[in-house]
Amino acid sequence: MKKIFSFLFIFTLVLCSFHSCNTKKIAVVKRPLTQRETTKPTSFSSNTKAVKARNEALTKSINYWLGTPHKNGGCDKSGIDCSCLVMSIYKEVYGIELYRSSIDIQKNVFFVNKSELKEGDILFFKTTSANRVTHVGIYLKNNEFVHTSSSKGVMISNLNEAYYQRTFFKAGRHQRVK
Numbered sequence: 001m002k003k004i005f006s007f008l009f010i011f012t013l014v015l016c017s018f019h020s021c022n023t024k025k026i027a028v029v030k031r032p033l034t035q036r037e038t039t040k041p042t043s044f045s046s047n048t049k050a051v052k053a054r055n056e057a058l059t060k061s062i063n064y065w066l067g068t069p070h071k072n073g074g075c076d077k078s079g080i081d082c083s084c085l086v087m088s089i090y091k092e093v094y095g096i097e098l099y100r101s102s103i104d105i106q107k108n109v110f111f112v113n114k115s116e117l118k119e120g121d122i123l124f125f126k127t128t129s130a131n132r133v134t135h136v137g138i139y140l141k142n143n144e145f146v147h148t149s150s151s152k153g154v155m156i157s158n159l160n161e162a163y164y165q166r167t168f169f170k171a172g173r174h175q176r177v178k
Helices: 002-019 056-065 082-094 102-108 162-167
Strands: 110-112 122-125 135-139 144-149 153-158 168-173
Touching: 056 082, 082 102, 082 135, 082 144, 102 122, 102 135, 102 168, 162 168
Parallel strands: none
Antiparallel strands: 110 168, 122 135, 122 168, 135 144, 144 153
């Protein structure tokens, strides 16, 4: 009797488990987009804007990185920080090895006036209350530069934006970049 009862119990459990394997389709209702999601940003910044620099290698390198997410200490397509972006582009485009940190990259360049900026110049920013360089980017043209935003990843921004006007520190040029 015990064997029969055990057999029936196990048989019932097995039948119940097969019945529960049926997948149920759940209807997914798409919500309407909010105004913020449908409105294009008014800023000059864009993380999808394709770049056209005079230097074809620079264009190719920047377009490769555009949209890559920001990651502190990161140095690949899964995530990159500003100093590695500058270091990687300089290595690929100009064959120049730069220091890894935004502070130390200053040691690789001579400083130029903002009014004398040329494609490929490195821009230095002080974005925190600490009195030191904390951010770098590469100048393109028409006051635009490529950099890594902590919220939007690798993108193109404009030096005329209030934030970059306020945080801009210096510009530098490597002697081998003409």
